[in-house]
Amino acid sequence: MTTTLIAAVAAAGLLLGSGSAAAQVGKIPDGLTRIFDGKTTKGWHVSRTTRHGTTPNVFVENGELVLKQRPFGQGGLLFTDKAYHNFDLYLEVKAAWGCNSGIFLRSTEEGSAYQIELDQTRGTGALLGEGMRVSVGARPTEAVNKVWRIDDWNSFRIRMEGDAPHITEWINGDQMFDVQEPVNDKIAGKTAGLIGLQLHYGTVYDPAIAETMNFWSSWKPDAAYRFRNIAIKELP
Secondary structure (H helix, E strand, O other): OOHHHHHHHHHHHHHHHHHHHHOOOOOOOOOOEEOOOOOOOOOEEEOOOOOOOOOOEEEEEOOEEEEEOOOOOOOEEEEEEEEEOOEEEEEEEEOOOOOOEEEEEEEOOOOOEEEEEEOOOOOOOOEEEEOOOOOOOEOOOOOHHHHOOOOOEEEEEEEEEOOOOEEEEEEOOEEEEEEEOOOOOOHHHOOOEEEEEEEOOOOOOOHHHHHOOOOOOOOOOOOEEEEEEEEEEEOO
16 A cells, blocks of 8 residues: 555544544434423423522523523522433533533432533543542543534533443543442432533633633633533433
8 A cells, every 4th residue: 555545544534533523413322312302491490409509591592401690600500300320311512611510410409419520621521529529530531632622512421320330421422431430429328310500600700810721610701501412311
């Protein structure tokens, strides 16, 4: 095979690889069922007991679930009405720069949960504990810097199985981590909980600070987090 042909094949492989990741955005995987209908917030509710806040501005626009602060500085959590134990979750998010959010897994109504961090400045895709300690946290691989699209739609697929959960995450089709927790970290031994979308409280915002990537609870005034194509499959 000539050098020119080898280079062409390699380039084609790179294109196919990036195309494969891109193909994960905009299409719900087979076998998963929508839990956001794209028209209403049916099946979802705002928590009235969380410390994050209780008056977020949540609405549907252009088939997207939109979360904004109301008033500025006031956050909240939007939860599924249904609790889930073992599941395969898929969703797409368009993150606002300068804002912090998260995907809550097996959450209590108060917001104690395994959390997937959503913050383009400091570790989007990281596995953290919210309102509880997580035995084994995780951060995405270096590939996240290649596949993540700033100010655009990105897909998350999260599989969670077992009382002491085995958690696997993909972003835009690329696996980011695969973690087995040694124990169930949930309060009182709960093994099921709500799926939640976080609207982080906090009024700290300064473009100069944002550029240094040095904040964690910031929310840019009138900015929004947008979610779409939210679907799930319950697993045995």
